[in-house]
Amino acid sequence: TPAQLIDQIIALELTMLQTVPVRQRSFCQEEPQRFSLYRRAQFVSWSLRTLSSYLEDLLVAQKADVNLLTLKYAQMENLLPRRNDTQLVEPLVDAMCQWQGEFMARYPHFMAQGRPLREGDTNSGETSFETHLRGELESYSTATLESLWRDVQCLQQQGKSMSEQTYAYLVQQWGLDSVDHLEAFMERHPGVHPAPKSAEKSPPSETVSCA
Numbered sequence: 195t196p197a198q199l200i201d202q203i204i205a206l207e208l209t210m211l212q213t214v215p216v217r218q219r220s221f222c223q224e225e226p227q228r229f230s231l232y233r234r235a236q237f238v239s240w241s242l243r244t245l246s247s248y249l250e251d252l253l254v255a256q257k258a259d260v261n262l263l264t265l266k267y268a269q270m271e272n273l274l275p276r277r278n279d280t281q282l283v284e285p286l287v288d289a290m291c292q293w294q295g296e297f298m299a300r301y302p303h304f305m306a307q308g309r310p311l312r313e314g315d316t317n318s319g320e321t322s323f324e325t326h327l328r329g330e331l332e333s334y335s336t337a338t339l340e341s342l343w344r345d346v347q348c349l350q351q352q353g354k355s356m357s358e359q360t361y362a363y364l365v366q367q368w369g370l371d372s373v374d375h376l377e378a379f380m381e382r383h384p385g386v387h388p389a390p391k392s393a394e395k396s397p398p399s400e401t402v403s404c405a
Contacts, residue, residue, distance in 0.1 A: 199245040200237045204230050206252040210263040231367060239349070239359040244341040251335045262333045270321060270329030282339040283331045287324060289346050290356060294323050297357040301373060303380035304361075 208226055237245060255262045268274045277283065291311060298305045309323045331339065349356060358373075365373050380386065 203249050204233050210261045214264050235360045235363045238363045239356045241345050244345050247338040247341045251338055266329050266333040269332040270325055277332055280336045282343050287328050291324055293355040293357040301377045304377045
């Protein structure tokens, strides 16, 4: 089932996350439960085919003693050359950035503390949604990229959005009614998150900053 595949994916990613070489341990490394929540939110909109393909990426990498999360962060920091074996990374970046931009415009109070959308929107020390996304996509196999692209096209045809599905899942896990209700609350109370039912899953001060 999708849930079982996601569990396996997150278990492998967490193992890799803990061994990513860093000068200082990251927020995600210190809070694996929160990392798991955000990754699960990302994967809920993926098809069974794409989940299976990415799980295979992780298993192949593990067998070869390759850390895909290390590659992801190295790509984000421009420490590795861009891939030239596929033309799918940029179309995926464009489609997902469009969804994210539309979501940010619709829910400006909720997203006020999130990542800047594009590379040109960042200040010193910030990582944009675009940069983070491109680094992650660069770490996927061609088969996973092709499957994810089919997922994106399917959602586009249905008028749906991965960003909407991701945040709807997060808000549900926080024990809140809906993104619309959260946005209305935060418009009335800037910078304040309503208390969720579970403190373990409480919204962070920065929206979706870990993954």
